[in-house]
Amino acid sequence: MRGYGIIWSCIAAAASGASLHAHGPMLLADDSRMPVVKVAWTKADGSPVSLEARLPYASPEERVPLGENLEVFAGLGGARLEKGAGHSEGAIVRVGLYKADPDRLFFTDIANESSITIDLTNVAFNQTAWPEFDTLIQRLQYKADDVQACGLTVDQTEMYNIASGDDTMGGTILPSQVRFACLDGSNPEEARAKLSLAEDGTLSLHVVIPYAMLRHKGDPWSLVVPGTFFEPFHFDFEYEVLPQAIAEAEGVAPPERLPAAQP
Numbered sequence: 001m002r003g004y005g006i007i008w009s010c011i012a013a014a015a016s017g018a019s020l021h022a023h024g025p026m027l028l029a030d031d032s033r034m035p036v037v038k039v040a041w042t043k044a045d046g047s048p049v050s051l052e053a054r055l056p057y058a059s060p061e062e063r064v065p066l067g068e069n070l071e072v073f074a075g076l077g078g079a080r081l082e083k084g085a086g087h088s089e090g091a092i093v094r095v096g097l098y099k100a101d102p103d104r105l106f107f108t109d110i111a112n113e114s115s116i117t118i119d120l121t122n123v124a125f126n127q128t129a130w131p132e133f134d135t136l137i138q139r140l141q142y143k144a145d146d147v148q149a150c151g152l153t154v155d156q157t158e159m160y161n162i163a164s165g166d167d168t169m170g171g172t173i174l175p176s177q178v179r180f181a182c183l184d185g186s187n188p189e190e191a192r193a194k195l196s197l198a199e200d201g202t203l204s205l206h207v208v209i210p211y212a213m214l215r216h217k218g219d220p221w222s223l224v225v226p227g228t229f230f231e232p233f234h235f236d237f238e239y240e241v242l243p244q245a246i247a248e249a250e251g252v253a254p255p256e257r258l259p260a261a262q263p
Contacts (some may be wrong), residue, residue: 027091027178027243030124031057033202035074037095038119039066041211056120059235060096068108071098074120077239079139079160085169089127089246092201095120096236102143106214107230113224115210118237123203130247131195131203131255135240136163136183138191138209142216142260159216159232161209176218183207195239202258207237223230227240 035057040050052065055074058064063073078094080086094116099106107116138161147156160173165181185192191209198204212224214231225230242252 004070009242022026024243024245025034025127027089027129027241028126029057029076029091029204030126033122033124035095035120036122037066037072037074038117038121039070039072039097040117041107041113044111045109046111049108060098063096063098065100066097066103067078069100069104069106069178071100072096074123078176078236079137080135080238082168083172085172086240087242087246090240090242091125092238092240093120093205094125094132094236094238095205096234098234099231102233105226107226110211110226112226113212118203118205118207118209120205120237122200123205124201124242125203128197128201128244129241130186130197130205130244130252131205131239131241132247132252133184133239134164134167134238136193136195136205136234137161137167137239138183138237139260140214140216140232140235142230142232147216150219150221150230152216156216156218159218161213163193177234179217182213183209184261195255196258198258198260199257202260203241204258205237205239 031151034054036054038052042048053066057075058073059075060073063071066072075094076091076093078092081092088091140159144154144157161177161182162178162180163183182190183193191213193207196204215229219229
């Protein structure tokens with residue numbers, strides 16, 4: 001097993017003053033089971049695109065080509081860790097996409113009013129871990145030149161679509177940078193997402209996000225057709241997991257249970 005869980009737990013515990021072993025074994029990623037990433041969308045001519053890869057845990061710098069104009073990584077850590085807003089005994093799971101060519105559309109020839117489907121499956125830990133839906137976020141990163149060309153300040157190069165209705169990650173993100181409660185499917189014009197736990201202990205993330213939600217919240221033109229607004233050069237989805245005993249003790253809702261995936 002890799003040391004991602006150790007790194008996360010030590011940093012978070014040091015920040016919070018919590019004991020690393022207060023509730024049992026440390027939460028560690030099981031890298032004997034590699035995450036599987038799948039990305040799909042529909043092109044303007046109606047043809048479907050579906051790209052899939054089985055990947056070792058990696059950093060953004062270790063991302064690999066997925067196909068079309070996409071590079072991908074799956075790993076632990078992310079915005080919540082960087083901002084010191086995570087649970088001292090949890091871990092952050094994430095999947096990230098980058099443009100291979102920053103001058104091309106993120107999703108090649110994507111149809112107007114289309115959505116992108118992203119799945120991250122086969123994520124495993126050294127013990128049963130529960131995902132917490134309200135910690136799910138999408139972080140989008142934009143080029144400074146694009147942001148400033150639309151009259152926004154340089155601190156607007158990051159934006160967040162989040163599941164929670166009020167999570168500012170300890171006040172580290174501004175109201176102008178976030179769309180609250182936009183990942184639960186309650187609004188048909190926004191995204192829908194699901195976190196689940198399989199019988200074999202693996203975790204899954206399923207997200208369907210309208211392409212228009214890649215547009216920066218502060219973009220004054222309110223255009224949504226592909227190619228008419230500035231896109232991020234990178235975005236990732238991340239969520240926090242806790243050991244089951246801690247999750248139960250803190251009132252985290254049990255995850256949806258799924259059958260074990262077929263090999």
